[in-house]
Ligand code: DOR
């Protein structure tokens with residue numbers, strides 16, 4: 001048995017308010033506990049998006065009633081809320097800026113819309129950027145100009161991890177996260193793009209749709225080779241139902257909360273990763289980057305020798321599938337103790353709805 005700290009996932013999508021047929025605060029936090037996470041930071045691209053006092057209240061009310069693990073909620077940067085969000089910063093996980101197109105309505109196209117957010121959002125709270133390729137370079141330049149920290153979500157490309165490495169060497173306050181799917185799944189051949197999605201209507205490619213897209217084997221290898229540049233592992237748990245994924249217009253996103261730790265423990269078993277990397281990138285660094293409080297009397301227990309096959313049928317997420325179906329992994333979460341209580345044990349979620357606390361509360 002290995003004992004680890006309660007893991008922190010700084011990037012999940014729980015779909016409440018608005019799309020609870022995909023996930024809600026109950027099923028999402030159940031999946032978190034089953035995956036060894038005791039704290040999650042929820043993204044704002046819900047329906048409606050979380051972008052002002054009323055919508056933040058809406059999300060926090062649902063979370064308060066339903067969450068089984070600890071949490072905080074991100075605010076979304078919109079075209080006209082740069083004057084509002086700073087006053088809400090103390091109640092939020094951070095500010096999420098969508099600088100490239102993805103699922104949901106939040107998007108800042110024009111760089112003039114980025115400026116007031118970089119200028120006004122309090123520097124002690126993080127700005128997280130969904131920024132791919134060249135918009136990542138632009139986001140890092142903004143962080144340098146305004147001399148404030150920026151956290152880059154889901155890095156997937158070689159050019160991106162090398163850019164972040166160079167920016168860190170220059171002393172720019174940039175940190176980053178990588179998802180398990182970008183570490184373990186190279187893009188299928190041919191890569192899914194809108195063209196072959198059209199040719200392959202109603203199946204197949206829809207399940208590999210994710211933003212950022214799955215990348216080439218060379219990109220995947222560059223992430224592994226620059227493990228020391230990666231600050232956090234984050235799941236980007238983005239549940240959509242199988243029916244939606246197999247439809248003509250498949251939304252991007254993979255569930256990930258229940259597969260992240262087993263996949264990473266398997267990599268430790270295979271000698272590709274150290275257990276210290278897991279602790280640093282799933283506990284110590286996210287705590288530091290997002291200024292998260294300690295969870296007293298909180299830990300998880302893992303049977304590092306348990307071998308099994310990943311199966312969607314065993315998961316707590318509502319979305320009903322996983323891109324890792326049938327993968328053989330080594331390492332199972334057997335127990336999660338959260339603030340002195342057994343929250344998950346031997347396959348059962350024991351923490352009740354409402355047990356989770358807002359860590360910015
Ligand atoms: O694949 C993705 N899905 N990427 C994102 O940025 C959003 C997410 C979602 O919310 O479904």
Ligand code: ZN
Nearest residue numbers: 011043236238
């Ligand atoms: Zn995301």
